[in-house]
Amino acid sequence: MDDATALRSAGLRVTAARLAILDSVRAGSHQDAERIARGVRSRVGHASTQAVYDGLHALSRAGLLRRIEPAGSPARYEVRVGDNHHHLVCRRCGEVADVDCTLGEIPCLEPSSDRGFVIDEAEVVFWGVCPRCQEEGASPDERG
């Protein structure tokens, strides 16, 4: 299914801005709204920041994009939706990488007690330091 069809079947209109958003998000990795806006502009010439925010909301609501918000960084978006994957986040530079879930199908979806909550999602974030920052951290002139 192409993007236009996906938009339509989600009840959304097909606009240049939204196609460009999907395209931009797909081209990068866990980008934030500003970076996506730049990608959109490079594709369609002009788009207001607000249109990008609105589009990102609409597409997330429709399930065409997934929004993640790691502590300390602005919201980021990805096209990989519907599977149960999690994220590695670098404490130093904020870089985000995907990881499949370790534990089978609907894994972490079983807390020891749900305290009466009706749970629909288990979100897992692995915090650490990415390979690049490890190298930089090892060089003397970067040390605090």
Place this chain on the structure above:
Amino acid sequence: MDDATALRSAGLRVTAARLAILDSVRAGSHQDAERIARGVRSRVGHASTQAVYDGLHALSRAGLLRRIEPAGSPARYEVRVGDNHHHLVCRRCGEVADVDCTLGEIPCLEPSSDRGFVIDEAEVVFWGVCPRCQEEGASPDERG
């Protein structure tokens, strides 16, 4: 160990504001900075917002408080530190509840691939709807 001693052994000075912060955080459940500031003021009469932010940072850095930032709500703080517990977050009202980790000691700390990251923490958030919001959602006049 009382709070004053804990502060001192963390290399921090003992001030009325910081004692009040610890006290306030302990008294509530996963409160945000503004709510904590109110608690502090009710205890010591006056404290600037900035002093509360600074105190919360210092205490978190020192390991006396834990900071969590669920997507969509401001940072929240708790005194339960050092154990490996996770959180239930209500999608509707933002309420946060603690849950012990399901899977043993250092549980989810094993992603299927670490992609070269050096991981120090696995954060798990269970998203759902809290008991109170379930009731409200069930009543006709709340329905959308």
Place this chain on the structure above:
DNA sequence: TCGTTTTTTTGAATAACTCAAGATAGTTTC
């Protein structure tokens, strides 16, 4: 092609913090 409804633009507003400089007050030292 018309009309309806969604989307986009423009411009302002907000929440939640952060930054900076000087005043104040813990703590250590004598």
Place this chain on the structure above:
DNA sequence: GAAACTATCTTGAGTTATTCAAAAAAACGA
């Protein structure tokens, strides 16, 4: 206990990421 040192607090401004609102423009079904 007083002085000195430096962490903490106050005050006030600044920032980032995002939301709100109203009018203009563009999709799409009829």
